[in-house]
Amino acid sequence: MGLILRLAWRNVWRQTRRSLLTASAMGFGVALCMFYLCLADGMFTMMFDVVVGKQIGHAQVHAPAFPKTRALYETVDDAANIEAKLQAHKDVKLTVGRVYGYGLLGVKDEAKGAQLMGILPSAETAFRGLGDKVIEGTYLDNKPNMSILLGHKLAKEMKAKVGDEVVVVTSAADGSMGNELFKVVGLVKTGATAIDKGGALIHRADAQDLFALGDGVHELAVVGHNQDGIDAAVAATRTILDDKVKAKKLLVRSWGEVNPQMFEMLSMQDALVGIAAFLIFIVAALGILNTMLMNVFERTKELGVMIAVGLRPWQVMLLVLVETGILAVVAVALGLVFGGLGDWYLVTQGIDWGVALDFGGVSLDPVIKGVVRPSSIVSIVFLVFVISMMAALWPAWRASRVQPVVAMREQ
Amino acid sequence: MTSTSKTLSAVAMAALLASTTTTASWAQSKAKKPASDKGITAEQLLNNTDDLYRGKSSMATVEMNVQTKRYKRSLQMKVLSKGTDKSLIRIMKPKKEKGVTTLKVGKNVWNYLPKIDRVMKVPSSMMSGSWMGSHFSNDDLVRESRFEKDYTYSIVERPADGKGRFVIDCVPKPNAPVVWGKVVVVVDGKSRLPTQQKFFDEKGRLVRTMTYSDIQDVGGGRFVPLKMRLEPANKKGEYTEIIQRNLKLDIDVPDSAFSQQSLKR
Numbered sequence: 075m076g077l078i079l080r081l082a083w084r085n086v087w088r089q090t091r092r093s094l095l096t097a098s099a100m101g102f103g104v105a106l107c108m109f110y111l112c113l114a115d116g117m118f119t120m121m122f123d124v125v126v127g128k129q130i131g132h133a134q135v136h137a138p139a140f141p142k143t144r145a146l147y148e149t150v151d152d153a154a155n156i157e158a159k160l161q162a163h164k165d166v167k168l169t170v171g172r173v174y175g176y177g178l179l180g181v182k183d184e185a186k187g188a189q190l191m192g193i194l195p196s197a198e199t200a201f202r203g204l205g206d207k208v209i210e211g212t213y214l215d216n217k218p219n220m221s222i223l224l225g226h227k228l229a230k231e232m233k234a235k236v237g238d239e240v241v242v243v244t245s246a247a248d249g250s251m252g253n254e255l256f257k258v259v260g261l262v263k264t265g266a267t268a269i270d271k272g273g274a275l276i277h278r279a280d281a282q283d284l285f286a287l288g289d290g291v292h293e294l295a296v297v298g299h300n301q302d303g304i305d306a307a308v309a310a311t312r313t314i315l316d317d318k319v320k321a322k323k324l325l326v327r328s329w330g331e332v333n334p335q336m337f338e339m340l341s342m343q344d345a346l347v348g349i350a351a352f353l354i355f356i357v358a359a360l361g362i363l364n365t366m367l368m369n370v371f372e373r374t375k376e377l378g379v380m381i382a383v384g385l386r387p388w389q390v391m392l393l394v395l396v397e398t399g400i401l402a403v404v405a406v407a408l409g410l411v412f413g414g415l416g417d418w419y420l421v422t423q424g425i426d427w428g429v430a431l432d433f434g435g436v437s438l439d440p441v442i443k444g445v446v447r448p449s450s451i452v453s454i455v456f457l458v459f460v461i462s463m464m465a466a467l468w469p470a471w472r473a474s475r476v477q478p479v480v481a482m483r484e485q
Numbered sequence: 486m487t488s489t490s491k492t493l494s495a496v497a498m499a500a501l502l503a504s505t506t507t508t509a510s511w512a513q514s515k516a517k518k519p520a521s522d523k524g525i526t527a528e529q530l531l532n533n534t535d536d537l538y539r540g541k542s543s544m545a546t547v548e549m550n551v552q553t554k555r556y557k558r559s560l561q562m563k564v565l566s567k568g569t570d571k572s573l574i575r576i577m578k579p580k581k582e583k584g585v586t587t588l589k590v591g592k593n594v595w596n597y598l599p600k601i602d603r604v605m606k607v608p609s610s611m612m613s614g615s616w617m618g619s620h621f622s623n624d625d626l627v628r629e630s631r632f633e634k635d636y637t638y639s640i641v642e643r644p645a646d647g648k649g650r651f652v653i654d655c656v657p658k659p660n661a662p663v664v665w666g667k668v669v670v671v672v673d674g675k676s677r678l679p680t681q682q683k684f685f686d687e688k689g690r691l692v693r694t695m696t697y698s699d700i701q702d703v704g705g706g707r708f709v710p711l712k713m714r715l716e717p718a719n720k721k722g723e724y725t726e727i728i729q730r731n732l733k734l735d736i737d738v739p740d741s742a743f744s745q746q747s748l749k750r
Contacts, residue, residue: 147555178611185608241603243596249551249558249618250582253598253605 078389082396089369096365097404100458103357104409107350107454109416112444116420118343119445122301124438125336126329128202129266131170131295133308134332135315138325140292141332146175147247149290150324159314160296165306167299170197171291173281177244177252179274181234188228189273190242192281192291201297204264204275211236211260218279222256225270229261236260240274246286254284265438304329347450351457358405358458359465362398366469370394377473378481387474394470395463402462406455413451420444527640527653530672531632534679537697537709540734542567546577548728551619554720558618569629571743576617587616588748592627597748604748620693620715620725624664635661636668644674665692676700678710691718703732 140148160169173192195214199205205213246252298307308328318324330337424443551558566572576585584599594607612623642652651672657663666687682695697710713727
């Protein structure tokens with residue numbers, strides 16, 4: 075075996091230029107794939123983060139009719155209790171309960187209908203950094219004190235400023251006219267058009283009073299520990315609320331069920347690796363096939379001598395394959411170096427798209443940063459080797475079939 | 486024209502005028518009492534319906550009971566109205582909503598909310614919303630259409646021998662400020678007062694039914710059904726019931742009673 079290796083190594087570098095060219099071409103393919111996947115993974119991770127991590131959560135709990143009707147009285151009752159139970163589970167990092175309603179907001183002489191969202195300020199900040207989205211004034215206090223945050227575009231339209239008084243009139247769940255005075259403590263820019271343009275945020279307890287909801291909420295969003303803990307969090311939620319779900323009192327859904335389009339889109343991530351693999355296949359296979367065929371053809375005489383001297387056919391095949399292997403290793407090394415450079419640039423600098431992308435009702439950062447998934451790189455490298463070997467099989471077999479007498483006669 | 490014919494036409498004119506006036510006042514007095522003659526017209530029946538609780542002005546204590554799938558509400562309120570375009574409604578019970586007042590002038594509706602001591606005008610976008618959680622909308626409060634003016638109508642059923650009822654099909658005229666596709670008015674043969682109104686959308690589907698009952702003498706020769714019940718067609722078991730108590734018609738009430746200042750009082 076050692077002999078074959080030494081022979082193979084020498085053979086490869088006897089044709090320095092050709093070998094380097096072939097290896098470089100394949101290496102370039104590898105680098106390109108790495109760059110492309112890094113960018114794609116970066117984009118998907120960002121979309122996932124924003125839509126799932128920061129809006130939907132990993133699992134959601136509603137009253138069964140709520141997703142369709144979004145009616146005020148379709149509440150999750152006994153919310154505080156359920157929240158506590160979920161929060162206590164080891165696979166759950168965070169549970170946030172929200173109230174959704176609609177009301178007429180009046181500031182000085184302007185009156186406008188708006189979406190009202192009742193939140194627990196600290197929980198929402200932990201969930202999606204809401205506290206950092208305040209662009210003027212301050213965030214809501216942890217104690218309910220009739221403060222209101224206005225979407226910054228809504229505030230502009232209503233000519234409302236921090237410190238202004240807002241009259242809120244609603245249709246409460248008991249049929250009466252909910253009415254309260256709130257004070258604008260801040261303006262928010264969340265990136266979600268629903269709130270920025272036509273919504274306002276108040277403390278959940280204030281919302282429950284205003285809408286006569288008792289202790290009910292409309293939505294519970296559950297988040298697990300990082301992206302790998304999603305399934306565990308969803309399972310935990312289903313388990314804890316199993317009897318209520320069976321009694322048709324609650325509906326528990328994973329993020330993929332809440333937003334099927336997002337789910338479909340993210341499954342494309344793996345499809346993209348497949349496309350990359352296909353590209354590599356073409357580049358590698360053609361490169362190797364071409365090179366090794368030429369190689370073998372040129373060395374017919376030499377091969378003939380070797381077989382005459384005693385090299386067995388299978389050893390000839392092995393020789394060609396090992397030569398291929400060496401080329402592949404060089405290619406991968408080159409590819410990893412340049413691909414690595416490209417990935418490093420993407421991860422640290424990213425690509426500036428110039429315009430904020432609107433996706434899923436959310437404005438995404440125009441700068442897309444790359445994300446490196448080790449599994450993607452491993453797949454690419456593995457494929458290069460496999461494809462190269464497969465492409466070299468035929469030339470190797472041809473080489474092993476060389477007839478010494480015929481070969482040596484060739485000049 | 487000769488002097489003879491001039492005189493003749495003058496006499497004819499006078500006679501015509503006299504008879505018209507007589508007929509008019511005769512007709513007017515007839516419309517106010519439950520009559521048994523068959524000469525009554527669709528216009529008269531429809532005007533009865535339009536002017537059911539109206540006089541030049543009115544004051545009443547009204548009880549409103551609302552039953553929906555989600556809640557049951559019972560409100561007591563004082564209602565003041567003048568003509569067709571001014572009304573003031575003040576909630577007296579329950580305690581939670583005492584003092585909430587709705588003022589309607591023309592097409593505008595304001596609400597006074599005592600808890601926060603503020604007046605809010607209802608924007609046009611919310612006019613189709615429910616009033617006080619009932620099946621009536623703010624639009625219903627400002628309704629200014631009249632059957633005679635805004636609809637084409639025909640009597641499709643008449644009572645026989647003083648028994649039975651009038652059924653009048655009414656279809657709104659093309660530019661009428663009306664949301665319905667058709668309204669069917671059922672009037673009692675004897676009392677000449679409406680017993681029911683059925684409201685249909687443009688596709689001919691029944692949307693809601695208004696039923697009148699408990700006819701009482703409210704003085705001045707006027708008879709009025711004190712109970713009104715509105716039932717939405719697509720929500721079984723839901724209704725809004727309005728019961729008039731102490732209805733006083735044609736009382737003295739100044740225009741200033743229907744101002745934003747009086748809202749707060």
